[in-house]
Amino acid sequence: MPVQQAAPLLNTLRGSSTISLPRMLLRSLRHRRARSFSALAALTVSALVATALLTLYADLNAKLHHEFRSFGANVVLTASATPGGTDPAAPAPGSQLDDPATLARIRSAAGSDVLAVPIAYAVATTDRGTPVVVAGIDFAAAEALDSWWKVDRWPTSPDTALLGTRAAGFIANEKAVTLTYAGKPLTLRGGGRLRTGGDEDARVYMPLASFVRWTGVPASVVELQIPGGAARVDAAVDALRQNFPDLRVQPVRALVAGESRIVDRTHALLFGAMALISLTVAVSVLATLSASVLERRRDFALMKALGASQAQMLLHFLLEALLIATAGVVLGYILGSAVAWAIGLENFGTATLPRLSLLPVVLLLNVLIAAAAALLPARALRGLQPAALLKGE
Amino acid sequence: MFWRLLWESFARQRRRKLLAGTAIFLGVTAVTAMLGLATTIGNRIHLELAVYGANIVVLPKADTLEVTVGEQTLRPTTGNATLHESDLTKLRTIFWANNITGVSPELRTPLEVLAEGRGKTEIEALGLWFDHPLQAAGTPSLVTGARALHPSWKLQGRWPADKLAGKLDPESKDALSVETAVGSRLAARLNLHVGDTLLTAVPFPDADPPFVPLNLTLRVVGIVSAEDATDNTVLLPLALVQQIANTPDAVSRVEISATTKPEDAFARRDPDTLKPKDRDVWYCRPYANSIAYQIREAIPGAQAEQVRQVEQAEGTILGRISGLMWLISAAALLAAAVAVSAAMATAVLERRAEIGLMRSLGASKARVAALFYAEAGLLAVVAGTFGYVAGSVLAVLLTAKIFGGGVMLTHAFLPVLLPVVLAVALLVALAGSTPSIRGALRLDPNVVLRASA
Numbered sequence: 104m105p106v107q108q109a110a111p112l113l114n115t116l117r118g119s120s121t122i123s124l125p126r127m128l129l130r131s132l133r134h135r136r137a138r139s140f141s142a143l144a145a146l147t148v149s150a151l152v153a154t155a156l157l158t159l160y161a162d163l164n165a166k167l168h169h170e171f172r173s174f175g176a177n178v179v180l181t182a183s184a185t186p187g188g189t190d191p192a193a194p195a196p197g198s199q200l201d202d203p204a205t206l207a208r209i210r211s212a213a214g215s216d217v218l219a220v221p222i223a224y225a226v227a228t229t230d231r232g233t234p235v236v237v238a239g240i241d242f243a244a245a246e247a248l249d250s251w252w253k254v255d256r257w258p259t260s261p262d263t264a265l266l267g268t269r270a271a272g273f274i275a276n277e278k279a280v281t282l283t284y285a286g287k288p289l290t291l292r293g294g295g296r297l298r299t300g301g302d303e304d305a306r307v308y309m310p311l312a313s314f315v316r317w318t319g320v321p322a323s324v325v326e327l328q329i330p331g332g333a334a335r336v337d338a339a340v341d342a343l344r345q346n347f348p349d350l351r352v353q354p355v356r357a358l359v360a361g362e363s364r365i366v367d368r369t370h371a372l373l374f375g376a377m378a379l380i381s382l383t384v385a386v387s388v389l390a391t392l393s394a395s396v397l398e399r400r401r402d403f404a405l406m407k408a409l410g411a412s413q414a415q416m417l418l419h420f421l422l423e424a425l426l427i428a429t430a431g432v433v434l435g436y437i438l439g440s441a442v443a444w445a446i447g448l449e450n451f452g453t454a455t456l457p458r459l460s461l462l463p464v465v466l467l468l469n470v471l472i473a474a475a476a477a478l479l480p481a482r483a484l485r486g487l488q489p490a491a492l493l494k495g496e
Numbered sequence: 497m498f499w500r501l502l503w504e505s506f507a508r509q510r511r512r513k514l515l516a517g518t519a520i521f522l523g524v525t526a527v528t529a530m531l532g533l534a535t536t537i538g539n540r541i542h543l544e545l546a547v548y549g550a551n552i553v554v555l556p557k558a559d560t561l562e563v564t565v566g567e568q569t570l571r572p573t574t575g576n577a578t579l580h581e582s583d584l585t586k587l588r589t590i591f592w593a594n595n596i597t598g599v600s601p602e603l604r605t606p607l608e609v610l611a612e613g614r615g616k617t618e619i620e621a622l623g624l625w626f627d628h629p630l631q632a633a634g635t636p637s638l639v640t641g642a643r644a645l646h647p648s649w650k651l652q653g654r655w656p657a658d659k660l661a662g663k664l665d666p667e668s669k670d671a672l673s674v675e676t677a678v679g680s681r682l683a684a685r686l687n688l689h690v691g692d693t694l695l696t697a698v699p700f701p702d703a704d705p706p707f708v709p710l711n712l713t714l715r716v717v718g719i720v721s722a723e724d725a726t727d728n729t730v731l732l733p734l735a736l737v738q739q740i741a742n743t744p745d746a747v748s749r750v751e752i753s754a755t756t757k758p759e760d761a762f763a764r765r766d767p768d769t770l771k772p773k774d775r776d777v778w779y780c781r782p783y784a785n786s787i788a789y790q791i792r793e794a795i796p797g798a799q800a801e802q803v804r805q806v807e808q809a810e811g812t813i814l815g816r817i818s819g820l821m822w823l824i825s826a827a828a829l830l831a832a833a834v835a836v837s838a839a840m841a842t843a844v845l846e847r848r849a850e851i852g853l854m855r856s857l858g859a860s861k862a863r864v865a866a867l868f869y870a871e872a873g874l875l876a877v878v879a880g881t882f883g884y885v886a887g888s889v890l891a892v893l894l895t896a897k898i899f900g901g902g903v904m905l906t907h908a909f910l911p912v913l914l915p916v917v918l919a920v921a922l923l924v925a926l927a928g929s930t931p932s933i934r935g936a937l938r939l940d941p942n943v944v945l946r947a948s949a
Contacts, residue, residue, distance in 0.1 A: 138842070145838040152831045156824070170816050173809040174548070224565045236563050251808035269799075273561060300553055300801035305561040324565075356723050357648040361547040368544060369817050371898040372537070373824070376530060379890070380828045383526040387519040387835030391842045442827060450819040 150435020158443035176326035201322035213339040221322035233273040239314025258294035392476030404489035428473035519839035520879035523832030528887025530825035550751035578746035588632035598753035600645040605741035623737025653690040653718035677718035679727035758811030837928025844932035852944030880921035
């Protein structure tokens with residue numbers, strides 16, 4: 104009976120044209136549009152998730168290290184080579200740390216993307232006679248380096264001072280701040296308060312150039328912000344120590360170590376999340392696809408009755424799955440890159456750019472899932488009796 | 497009849513139900529785990545960021561400024577006001593007391609020591625708590641101190657004990673033996689090693705008020721490397737430094753580590769200019785500013801400030817990482833929803849013949865739909881509950897694996913999540929089956945039955 108049923112079908116197929124693999128594939132996909140669509144949706148989602156997570160994962164290092172710059176300097180260069188010296192504010196002879204040539208040498212040793220901010224310190228007395236640390240700094244550089252400083256407005260003119268919130272309590276006239284260093288008085292305009300909760304609160308900050316003109320004390324400290332992880336900082340510290348043997352180069356260890364730890368843990372966290380989500384999606388896709396293969400036992404039986412070998416039929420299912428998988432990757436890669444881009448923009452303020460290098464990985468993943476979905480039910484299909492199935496038993 | 501159909505459908509088609517159930521189970525597992533991670537990540541990252549030290553610092557309202565640049569105190573501050581150590585228990589009674597995870601008071605005093613082969617040397621003694629219990633009446637005890645506040649300090653040997661063996665007695669001939677840890681640079685200068693002793697049997701000649709002659713034997717039990725000014729000091733129990741400096745109960749600075757909510761525009765408002773209602777809201781949010789404000793209220797003569805370098809950067813990083821987790825949770829939810837919908841759709845599609853049969857036997861469309869929805873709903877609730885349990889456990893295991901620390905299964909289950917994930921599972925399962933059910937019902941039963949005969 105099954106053979107008789109099948110014969111007319113075969114004739115119609117022959118009548119229109121010969122049976123070719125691409126034709127059969129195309130027909131099979133078009134004929135069951137709803138099912139093909141649901142398989143495509145599942146494989147698109149799996150490619151989307153893989154692309155989005157892998158793109159974010161690959162970009163996480165750069166993004167997180169960027170965020171850690173808000174902690175400020177991670178390496179400090181100090182001119183006074185002997186700690187606890189008699190006058191620590193006085194720099195070691197011969198080292199002009201605010202000299203443009205020195206700064207250029209620092210940059211060439213540590214890297215051109217390094218932020219280097221020279222600072223000079225001196226102890227002056229306020230108009231109330233209280234000793235206070237006065238620091239000379241380039242305000243534009245300080246604003247870039249010390250993003251946590253709470254400043255009403257950054258001063259721009261060369262004769263404006265920024266008063267630490269506790270130091271301000273010891274200054275009688277905040278509009279015209281008079282400071283005396285080594286008998287030399289200087290009156291600066293008060294440019295608002297500085298609030299940090301740290302040592303800075305007890306200091307008065309003023310532009311470096313005016314500071315040097317007033318006190319004659321050059322910068323004794325350079326604060327450096329070296330972007331990147333611990334390895335980069337260590338390399339830069341070694342280079343600086345070689346180039347400046349008379350300076351003390353000290354990494355802010357808590358910052359450097361903490362940054363690496365947190366970046367590593369976030370990496371691990373994202374990796375865990377990625378594995379979990381990918382597994383979920385993969386298994387769901389597998390379930391969906393293999394169910395739809397199982398459901399087509401009748402097609403299978405028919406093809407078998409028409410003389411197709413087991414291998415030929417498997418090839419058919421495999422090719423069908425691969426075709427859908429590839430289409431899914433194309434769609435999923437585009438959508439996934441868009442999702443990663445949006446998450447990067449939303450969360451980190453800078454977009455995560457698509458990575459073409461991930462495409463083969465995503466393709467491989469998807470093809471593996473699709474192939475597994477097509478081949479897993481093969482065992483169940485092998486024991487099939489075409490005659491019995493086609494008869495409806 | 498309805499219930500029997502429902503029951504039979506589960507009993508006969510175990511394999512198909514298992515497939516759809518697995519999809520829902522895994523989807524709910526992933527979503528629960530991600531949500532569990534996203535909600536607890538804040539505390540974990542805060543603990544990680546604790547290496548950066550205190551985020552709130554308490555100073556006495558001073559009459560002089562400290563003159564410090566980097567590691568060097570350019571001019572020692574004299575006649576400084578101090579806080580009272582006994583007032584620190586009040587930190588356990590403020591509104592956000594439970595958010596305070598670490599407290600470390602300190603007091604500094606100059607000290608002359610006799611080191612072997614170097615004669616008299618003046619050094620700075622830094623009085624600290626190492627592992628000190630802090631407890632107010634009726635509150636749980638918090639064991640805290642410099643160790644907890646400075647996880648990045650490297651220690652060779654061990655920390656000194658907080659408890660003193662006796663009282664510093666000027667009349668006594670016997671030296672009081674005390675444990676100390678020495679800063680690494682001072683240790684290098686004085687050539688000290690773990691196990692060495694330092695003697696302080698020297699009176700201060702020019703001290704005002706005159707000091708009693710000290711008779712101490714400092715046993716070095718640890719060498720501390722902090723890579724800051726601490727490396728040039730000897731670390732002693734706070735109680736001893738108070739006796740040496742003859743200022744009982746005094747502390748000059750208190751570092752506090754607190755779990756805070758990242759600062760937003762509202763946090764930056766000045767509470768004293770807010771309306772009473774807004775002020776209460778401000779007060780009852782764990783901003784660093786409001787905790788500092790409460791500390792100022794609790795401790796007389798205190799000036800509490802957030803350490804902006806730590807607090808601001810922590811806020812940024814915490815916000816970024818938990819934001820990332822929330823967004824990925826949302827993505828996981830979406831992906832799981834689509835995957836589960838696809839699985840549900842397939843499950844209905846393959847049962848078209850059954851629908852046709854039921855319809856031809858006289859079942860109304862509504863009844864058939866009700867049966868299929870009931871199946872999907874039952875599956876969602878059962879698989880969803882299992883998924884919730886698995887996801888919760890997975891979140892805890894993942895956290896323990898990544899951040900270390902023990903696995904605490906008792907804290908794994910967030911009861912709030914269960915209704916949320918179940919509702920999502922139900923919604924997704926029902927929504928996922930709807931197009932296929934509608935499609936199957938629209939078909940003529942005759943055609944379906946013939947096609948599949």
